[in-house]
Amino acid sequence: QVGHSKARCLCLNGMVNHVKPVLIEKLEVYTSSHSCRNMEIIVTLKNGEGKRCLNPEAPFAKKTIEKIMKKQKECAVNL
């Protein structure tokens, strides 16, 4: 199995370290599995701007999720 750990990974063509949270429509976190040893984060952008692989090791990934969660809380208060 050595050498095949990335065989079914989704993020093979590079990752970005940063995406504006306001542009994010959907964020997917794929945890480590038999088909891909890496955790992968795929961001779907608004307005049909496509998808980006977000580097899970970038501090930004964690911050983005926190921002989304925080925004949700603020919005819930305003409803």
Added chain:
Amino acid sequence: QVGHSKARCLCLNGMVNHVKPVLIEKLEVYTSSHSCRNMEIIVTLKNGEGKRCLNPEAPFAKKTIEKIMKKQKECAVNL
């Protein structure tokens, strides 16, 4: 549009406040949009155990994401 804000939401049949992080295969965060005003978090469980809507307002949702991110970091060190 009033009264239709939940028309295209995905989580209409109840949400859970807790899922064991180790059972999570995939976590999807749908941000607030025109089709659904609520942020929605959908968790796909391992071993074909199906999907669950995770309550975004539960402190657990944030903690789960943090745990997944932390695990990734630890695993990256061990590789």
